[in-house]
Amino acid sequence: MQSYQLETTQTLQYHLADHYQIYQRVDLQNGDSHWQSMESPQPVTPLQKLPISSPKQFFFSERENLFSFDGECFRETVPEPEPFVLFGVQSCDLTAIAYQDQFFAEDPYYQARRKQALLVGFDCLTPCEYGFCHTVNAGPGVNPDCADIILHRQPGGDWLVLVSSLKGKQALRGLNLPAADSQALVGRDQQVKNCIEQFEQDPSLAQGIDQLSNETIDNDFWQQLGLQCLSCSGCTTLCPTCSCYGTRDFVDDTGQHQERFWDSCLYESFQREASQHNPSEEAGARLKRFWTHKFSQQTVKAFGRHGCVGCGRCEQTCPGVVGVHSTMKRIVAYQAESAPC
Amino acid sequence: MLSLTPMPTELVSYYNDSEDTRHFCFRLLDPEAIKKTQPGQFFMLHIPGIGAAPFTFTTPPDSRGVFYALIKSVGKVTRALFNQQAGTTLGVRGPFGTGWPIKTLAGQRILIVAGGCGIAPLVNLTETLLQQNSYQSLALLYGAGSQKTEMLKAQRLRWQQQMPMYTVLEAPGQSELTGTPVDVLDTVLGQLGEFPTALLLCGPEIMMQKMAVKFIDKGLAESSIWLSIERRMHCAVGLCGHCYLHHSYGCADGPTYQWDHYQRLSAGDTDPGLVIPSQI
Ligand SMILES: Cc1cc2nc3c(=O)[nH]c(=O)nc-3n(C[C@H](O)[C@H](O)[C@H](O)COP(=O)(O)OP(=O)(O)OC[C@H]3O[C@@H](n4cnc5c(N)ncnc54)[C@H](O)[C@@H]3O)c2cc1C
Ligand code: SF4
Ligand code: FES
Numbered sequence: 001m002q003s004y005q006l007e008t009t010q011t012l013q014y015h016l017a018d019h020y021q022i023y024q025r026v027d028l029q030n031g032d033s034h035w036q037s038m039e040s041p042q043p044v045t046p047l048q049k050l051p052i053s054s055p056k057q058f059f060f061s062e063r064e065n066l067f068s069f070d071g072e073c074f075r076e077t078v079p080e081p082e083p084f085v086l087f088g089v090q091s092c093d094l095t096a097i098a099y100q101d102q103f104f105a106e107d108p109y110y111q112a113r114r115k116q117a118l119l120v121g122f123d124c125l126t127p128c129e130y131g132f133c134h135t136v137n138a139g140p141g142v143n144p145d146c147a148d149i150i151l152h153r154q155p156g157g158d159w160l161v162l163v164s165s166l167k168g169k170q171a172l173r174g175l176n177l178p179a180a181d182s183q184a185l186v187g188r189d190q191q192v193k194n195c196i197e198q199f200e201q202d203p204s205l206a207q208g209i210d211q212l213s214n215e216t217i218d219n220d221f222w223q224q225l226g227l228q229c230l231s232c233s234g235c236t237t238l239c240p241t242c243s244c245y246g247t248r249d250f251v252d253d254t255g256q257h258q259e260r261f262w263d264s265c266l267y268e269s270f271q272r273e274a275s276q277h278n279p280s281e282e283a284g285a286r287l288k289r290f291w292t293h294k295f296s297q298q299t300v301k302a303f304g305r306h307g308c309v310g311c312g313r314c315e316q317t318c319p320g321v322v323g324v325h326s327t328m329k330r331i332v333a334y335q336a337e338s339a340p341c
Numbered sequence: 342m343l344s345l346t347p348m349p350t351e352l353v354s355y356y357n358d359s360e361d362t363r364h365f366c367f368r369l370l371d372p373e374a375i376k377k378t379q380p381g382q383f384f385m386l387h388i389p390g391i392g393a394a395p396f397t398f399t400t401p402p403d404s405r406g407v408f409y410a411l412i413k414s415v416g417k418v419t420r421a422l423f424n425q426q427a428g429t430t431l432g433v434r435g436p437f438g439t440g441w442p443i444k445t446l447a448g449q450r451i452l453i454v455a456g457g458c459g460i461a462p463l464v465n466l467t468e469t470l471l472q473q474n475s476y477q478s479l480a481l482l483y484g485a486g487s488q489k490t491e492m493l494k495a496q497r498l499r500w501q502q503q504m505p506m507y508t509v510l511e512a513p514g515q516s517e518l519t520g521t522p523v524d525v526l527d528t529v530l531g532q533l534g535e536f537p538t539a540l541l542l543c544g545p546e547i548m549m550q551k552m553a554v555k556f557i558d559k560g561l562a563e564s565s566i567w568l569s570i571e572r573r574m575h576c577a578v579g580l581c582g583h584c585y586l587h588h589s590y591g592c593a594d595g596p597t598y599q600w601d602h603y604q605r606l607s608a609g610d611t612d613p614g615l616v617i618p619s620q621i
Contacts, residue, residue, distance in 0.1 A: 275571075
């Protein structure tokens with residue numbers, strides 16, 4: 001991995017802006033932040049709070065046309081976006097993009113956007129409120145496999161730039177940055193380690209994940225948990241790895257179309273069939289599926305990792321108490337209670 | 342890269358086949374679009390501007406791209422299909438899913454049990470088995486509500502010349518056997534003489550559950566039972582998530598499952614609607 005020193009991120013942003021549409025995180029007054037397209041790049045602020053929406057929609061669009069029909073022919077409506085850069089994505093969301101890259105490997109709509117994107121990652125240096133990325137191997141330092149370029153803020157305010165892909169290397173062409181020394185890399189490791197140490201210890205996370213992967217939790221637990229799920233889809237919408245979608249056909253002046261839109265496996269009607277048979281009528285059954293799917297051994301086998309990247313958004317948004325921290329705590333308590341003395 | 346865009350397909354003709362059900366003939370405008378299918382595989386039928394739904398090939402596409410499907414009108418897409426005129430262009434994607442284990446069935450005493458519209462995925466299988474004639478014996482037990490809802494009368498009459506056929510109707514007095522396939526199983530087995538070595542099921546999930554459990558109790562190995570399940574489907578390629586059965590996607594790993602596999606998968610789901618064998 002090549003590494004360089006950078007005084008201010010704007011040097012890099014302006015360089016990239018020549019070739020890419022720039023998107024970056026913009027802080028809102030309420031302390032939240034969101035992803036926005038920038039006319040001119042703005043200075044990057046340290047991450048206070050994870051943006052409530054992940055960059056998932058840049059690739060797996062919240063709503064998009066799949067094909068159109070003109071009465072004779074069906075035409076695939078694959079998007080053709082200009083090259084763009086997501087500037088300053090944290091490691092958990094980058095890990096989620098890498099996960100979805102696998103899931104949507106054969107999806108032409110996802111890949112049409114993905115191939116146009118350059119991912120510039122930011123190492124997190126302080127834990128965010130609900131995050132537990134280090135427990136699920138998704139941060140806080142950016143995994144080089146998940147980004148094209150990694151930026152790391154050094155104690156003096158300068159930046160270490162790591163180039164982690166060919167695309168990243170090509171994007172930096174023409175920008176003559178001084179090389180970083182090996183001490184800078186040691187410094188990065190140390191800062192990331194310090195950050196990990198600052199995370200609040202929550203042993204129920206690792207224990208709960210274990211129980212979920214071994215699928216040892218009985219149905220009574222899920223029935224109880226289901227009582228507190230409002231089937232609102234807040235968690236599945238914000239979750240950067242959730243990928244379920246529904247389809248809808250519609251007609252307009254230009255013809256007949258089919259679109260897809262984010263759906264939620266936690267909706268009561270998600271699996272309901274025309275006969276009204278519904279294999280997952282109970283909220284508990286749906287929660288079981290949601291959580292075992294995130295943490296099952298099958299997922300690890302298929303994707304090389306858990307389907308959760310520890311962003312904590314589900315906990316943050318859940319109006320009930322079935323987000324990740326709450327669920328794990330309850331799993332551990334339930335299993336302790338029902339364990340034979 | 343996979344495609345979610347349908348291939349233009351002509352609705353050639355149809356005929357009524359019992360109340361609310363029609364046998365449709367379609368033609369792929371590009372006959373090469375679907376080359377090879379296995380009995381039990383399905384396609385997605387798109388009615389432009391309305392929606393899409395999965396249906397099984399009762400006869401797979403021939404060299405002209407002509408194929409058939411038996412379709413019951415139950416909701417939005419199927420009702421819209423019933424309102425289409427012959428000659429209309431619709432869309433088709435496929436073939437999808439896993440078919441019946443044809444090779445494994447060679448040399449076996451096969452019993453097929455179908456309930457209602459569940460006979461659709463078994464039509465092409467029955468025709469293929471009859472044609473190959475590599476089984477030891479083959480019989481069909483078909484259950485329907487009444488004479489009005491019985492399907493495929495013509496085909497079943499033809500099959501009857503070549504294999505034992507049992508029809509059971511729920512409406513009293515309309516057939517020799519009354520009730521559901523589960524109710525009359527012992528009678529049918531008595532008449533069959535030899536106990537089957539392979540059981541193939543398609544129909545309401547609860548019927549398939551009960552039937553499988555009865556056979557397992559009578560000594561048939563779990564791995565000798567196969568079933569085709571219904572699940573809601575939107576993409577048919579393992580992406581949209583709708584058809585899940587625990588860790589499996591019905592559209593890709595199914596809709597045909599070996600009973601023991603299906604059983605393990607459904608035991609993983611908390612579904613009070615599904616009857617776990619020990620509770621029957
Ligand atoms: C693998 C497979 C093979 C099938 N083969 C046949 C067949 O050969 N003949 C036949 O008559 N029926 C078959 N079905 C059932 C058929 O797909 C449904 O009857 C049909 O989807 C109902 O759609 P609808 O719009 O009329 O009903 P609605 O209730 O209005 O359904 C609305 C939408 O929900 C979805 N949906 C609802 N029920 C189902 C369901 N059971 N399966 C999948 N999606 C559903 C569809 O996307 C549909 O467009 C099969 C189902 C599966 C899964
Ligand atoms: S399950 Fe929750 S914590 Fe895990 S990635 Fe999804 S939203 Fe984040
Ligand atoms: S129908 Fe979409 S995943 Fe199976």
